[in-house]
Amino acid sequence: MAPPLLAALRSATAPDRVLGRDIERVAWASDASMYHLVPRAVVFPADGREVAAVLQVARRFRVPVTFRAAGTSLSGQAVTDGILVEVARHWKGATVLDGGRAIRARPGMIGAHLNALLAPHGTRLGPDPSSIDACTLGGILANNSSGLCSGVAQNSYHTLRSLTLLLPSGTRLDTGRADADDELRAREPALHAGLLALRQELLANAPLAERVRARHRRKNTTGYGLNALLDHERPAEILAHLFIGAEGTLGFIEEAVLETVPLLPHTATGFLQFPSVKAACASLEAFRAAGAEMLELLDGPSVRTVAPLPGVPREAAALPREGAALLVQLRSADAPALAEREAALRALLRALPLAAPALLTRDAATQAALIHARKGLYPAVGGRRAAGTSLLLEDVAVPVERLAEAAVDLQGLFARHGYDDAVLFGHARDGNLHFLLTQPVDATGVDRYARFMDELVPLIAGRHDGALKAEHGTGRNMAPFVGAEWGPEAVALMRRVKALCDPDGVLSPGVLLTDDARGHLKHLKTVPLADAETDRCVECGFCEPVCPSRTVTLTPRQRIVVRREAARRRAAGDAAGAHALDLAFTYPGVDTCATDGLCGRACPVGIDAGRLVTRLRAESHGPLTRGLAQAAGEHWGAVTGLARAGLRLGAPLAALAARALPGAGRRAPRPARTSADAAVYFPSCMGRVLDDADDPLLVLARRAGVSLRVPAGLDGMCCGLAFASKGYPGPARARTEALQAALAPLTDGGLPVVVDGSSCAHHLHGLVGTIAVEDAVRFTHRTLLPRLTVRRRIPVLALHIPCAAQHLGLEGDLRALAAAVAERVVEPARQECCGFAGDRGFTHPELTAGATAAMAESLRGTGAAAGAGSNLPCGVGMTRATGLPFRPILALLEEATR
Numbered sequence: 001m002a003p004p005l006l007a008a009l010r011s012a013t014a015p016d017r018v019l020g021r022d023i024e025r026v027a028w029a030s031d032a033s034m035y036h037l038v039p040r041a042v043v044f045p046a047d048g049r050e051v052a053a054v055l056q057v058a059r060r061f062r063v064p065v066t067f068r069a070a071g072t073s074l075s076g077q078a079v080t081d082g083i084l085v086e087v088a089r090h091w092k093g094a095t096v097l098d099g100g101r102a103i104r105a106r107p108g109m110i111g112a113h114l115n116a117l118l119a120p121h122g123t124r125l126g127p128d129p130s131s132i133d134a135c136t137l138g139g140i141l142a143n144n145s146s147g148l149c150s151g152v153a154q155n156s157y158h159t160l161r162s163l164t165l166l167l168p169s170g171t172r173l174d175t176g177r178a179d180a181d182d183e184l185r186a187r188e189p190a191l192h193a194g195l196l197a198l199r200q201e202l203l204a205n206a207p208l209a210e211r212v213r214a215r216h217r218r219k220n221t222t223g224y225g226l227n228a229l230l231d232h233e234r235p236a237e238i239l240a241h242l243f244i245g246a247e248g249t250l251g252f253i254e255e256a257v258l259e260t261v262p263l264l265p266h267t268a269t270g271f272l273q274f275p276s277v278k279a280a281c282a283s284l285e286a287f288r289a290a291g292a293e294m295l296e297l298l299d300g301p302s303v304r305t306v307a308p309l310p311g312v313p314r315e316a317a318a319l320p321r322e323g324a325a326l327l328v329q330l331r332s333a334d335a336p337a338l339a340e341r342e343a344a345l346r347a348l349l350r351a352l353p354l355a356a357p358a359l360l361t362r363d364a365a366t367q368a369a370l371i372h373a374r375k376g377l378y379p380a381v382g383g384r385r386a387a388g389t390s391l392l393l394e395d396v397a398v399p400v401e402r403l404a405e406a407a408v409d410l411q412g413l414f415a416r417h418g419y420d421d422a423v424l425f426g427h428a429r430d431g432n433l434h435f436l437l438t439q440p441v442d443a444t445g446v447d448r449y450a451r452f453m454d455e456l457v458p459l460i461a462g463r464h465d466g467a468l469k470a471e472h473g474t475g476r477n478m479a480p481f482v483g484a485e486w487g488p489e490a491v492a493l494m495r496r497v498k499a500l501c502d503p504d505g506v507l508s509p510g511v512l513l514t515d516d517a518r519g520h521l522k523h524l525k526t527v528p529l530a531d532a533e534t535d536r537c538v539e540c541g542f543c544e545p546v547c548p549s550r551t552v553t554l555t556p557r558q559r560i561v562v563r564r565e566a567a568r569r570r571a572a573g574d575a576a577g578a579h580a581l582d583l584a585f586t587y588p589g590v591d592t593c594a595t596d597g598l599c600g601r602a603c604p605v606g607i608d609a610g611r612l613v614t615r616l617r618a619e620s621h622g623p624l625t626r627g628l629a630q631a632a633g634e635h636w637g638a639v640t641g642l643a644r645a646g647l648r649l650g651a652p653l654a655a656l657a658a659r660a661l662p663g664a665g666r667r668a669p670r671p672a673r674t675s676a677d678a679a680v681y682f683p684s685c686m687g688r689v690l691d692d693a694d695d696p697l698l699v700l701a702r703r704a705g706v707s708l709r710v711p712a713g714l715d716g717m718c719c720g721l722a723f724a725s726k727g728y729p730g731p732a733r734a735r736t737e738a739l740q741a742a743l744a745p746l747t748d749g750g751l752p753v754v755v756d757g758s759s760c761a762h763h764l765h766g767l768v769g770t771i772a773v774e775d776a777v778r779f780t781h782r783t784l785l786p787r788l789t790v791r792r793r794i795p796v797l798a799l800h801i802p803c804a805a806q807h808l809g810l811e812g813d814l815r816a817l818a819a820a821v822a823e824r825v826v827e828p829a830r831q832e833c834c835g836f837a838g839d840r841g842f843t844h845p846e847l848t849a850g851a852t853a854a855m856a857e858s859l860r861g862t863g864a865a866a867g868a869g870s871n872l873p874c875g876v877g878m879t880r881a882t883g884l885p886f887r888p889i890l891a892l893l894e895e896a897t898r
Helices: 004-012 022-027 048-061 111-121 137-142 180-187 189-204 206-215 227-231 235-243 277-282 284-289 300-306 314-318 335-349 364-375 377-383 400-416 443-463 479-486 488-501 556-571 575-591 598-602 609-620 623-634 636-656 685-690 696-704 729-747 758-764 776-787 803-807 811-821 845-859 872-882 889-896
Strands: 041-043 065-068 083-086 094-097 102-105 160-166 172-174 252-259 266-274 292-299 324-332 359-361 390-397 423-427 432-439 679-682 753-755 773-775 794-799 822-826 866-869 886-888
Touching (some): 022 575, 048 083, 048 160, 048 252, 094 111, 102 111, 111 137, 180 189, 180 235, 189 206, 189 488, 266 277, 266 364, 277 292, 277 400, 284 292, 284 335, 292 300, 300 314, 300 377, 300 423, 335 359, 377 390, 377 423, 390 443, 400 423, 400 432, 479 488, 556 575, 556 609, 598 609, 598 803, 623 636, 679 696, 685 758, 696 889, 753 758, 753 776, 758 803, 776 811, 776 889, 794 811, 794 889, 845 872
Parallel strands (some): 679 753, 794 822, 866 886
Antiparallel strands (some): 102 252, 160 172, 160 252, 266 324, 266 359
């Protein structure tokens, strides 16, 4: 029988949407911050009614509740030892309003996905946090996010039009309705009257009112936004704006309507190095006058951290420690205006005391690389920290004119407390500085951090009259110091705001306000050494949006968190607890990982959790299974023949079960070789097992008058991926080496080897010595398509770009081929991995079902009658998900050119 709390939560929602097992609670115990708390339960409510019911259960059991969306928060707002309410999975959906001038969205929508919806209208969200590819609207609003270019004017608070909010009492209010204030007065009279009273009290206190106004003209997210009491008259609007930056401590945001800002697509970006922070800051006003939308400061250690990354000038590696750099960006709605600004900026650069030649570019790839380097500083520093140490991050803001002095003071503070590896960076245009510190979380390390914070607070809030939190939210780390910045009168108002909205104190105690002067030093995250492949992870969560298993079992971050908890238990002498976690990890952590590598692309330090999973699979195999794998590799021709026979025999049974199987594959093509061959062709095993059509590449090549060289003995050849993905490195290496030995003599020292499966082509890259491997999609686009005549076209074609094709950069090639065979091409809202993972879609269909659900939903109603991709197994998965026949794009091109 479930414990009473879990039983009550399951009655309030649904049994399958409440997690209470040890491994499930551990997986949700970390966010991107330095805090670690294991929840008593994790709940996935489907609507506002269920959220209200969960809050009722929490009050009955006197257990706190914390809302969590993406878990990218940096100050501990998204972890709890109470009930963790996940508000991302079932909280998707957005509608563009007023031709793109506004957008209505739910809290689970990722910021970058909202921007993708707005882009065709020439607009974007105002807030532009560095984590926008992973963070959700719920967190953006809850933390009053701003970012690299938004400043104050375009932050969450100032771009808010209305909220649909839910109070802990269960009252639901749409503040965009004309009668919202009347409804609030009728349903929550004490709250309505209390907000009016607080407004009048603050207006009557002229010195405090002016202090609130002045501090919110700059970036400031310390405590509640009391400026809402001054900026708005009606309690409903006051309440909506108090919710912004409240970090979920006043209630839940069900939906928001935000004003948008112009996209300004024409950009030029500069990377400018200075001999000192002071010299860099001295130029800020001139850059602002020149129209710079972005002014990012990086101190010397920050610059050296990003120096190895693509796009960063080579001279950056030589910048001295006392040096600094500015990342400057100009933005404009049209090219002539950008050219004018760029000319002014170049004239300014000639007068500056730069430490190295200036880089100023319009090249989109270089600009993207520079922005990526800046956005990735947090995890990049975390990735190079000493093994076993924790990463601590804070952000502060000071008046811009005091930025240089404050930066120098902070560097001195780092030195005094022994933080020799600290880095300092931030949004110089707004006087906003971030810093990163690394240290062991032991008694000595915690004591050092406590002494550091005791000096930091008076330095920023006192000497420099700054904000202790600028844009990351108060969280747990600055909650004890809100009074040090705001004073007792303002804090008293904040406490009354909290009491009016959450009289039972059920929402996130210890976050934003606390009576515990040492609360920031409790529940600090330790980082035990667990796995060499992932020890550099800072648990930022950037990997989670691209993970195929994210709605089924665990994400890459959660896999790492669970492994670390097992290591933590072993270190504490709890061998039984560690062993229990290891056993429970097998299905969610190992069996349902697609090992597609997309997490490595999303991770700023390139951590591919699939490599860990592949190693764990290898370690789980005993002598018998390893021997069978070895035998299979040595008799691969027989294995593929049996697979073809199995598909033929299994098709009738699958039909009875209403689950279609792919057709039994064709036999390998006959060997062929001429002096005029343009490439060596290696048809993948999957094509020879799963596709019963004639080989489309060979047909297309003949039709285009291009000769391909075909090896002998293909039935016994394999690239090794089938073994590598299952954790059999020995047979995988043997198959790859045998293939290389067979193909190398055929290349005549220069011919490329064309592979007809993107997964196999991706696997072979870099593994076959000097042999150039080319995916058949790219070869067809570049070499064959110009020689072909399209005679018939599909009206509407759905295009899926598999993960391997994304790794290979085949997006443009696939889109070009799709455009050639279809009158109109539609794509899923986001191109994601289908989770089929070779044959895992057969053995673990729930993985593919979860991975494809969002893509299938976004393709409904598009009018597509067929689909295409570049990987046969992915086509099987997409066919099952959408009901459309997904086929290889080359097969469709072959039919179109008959």
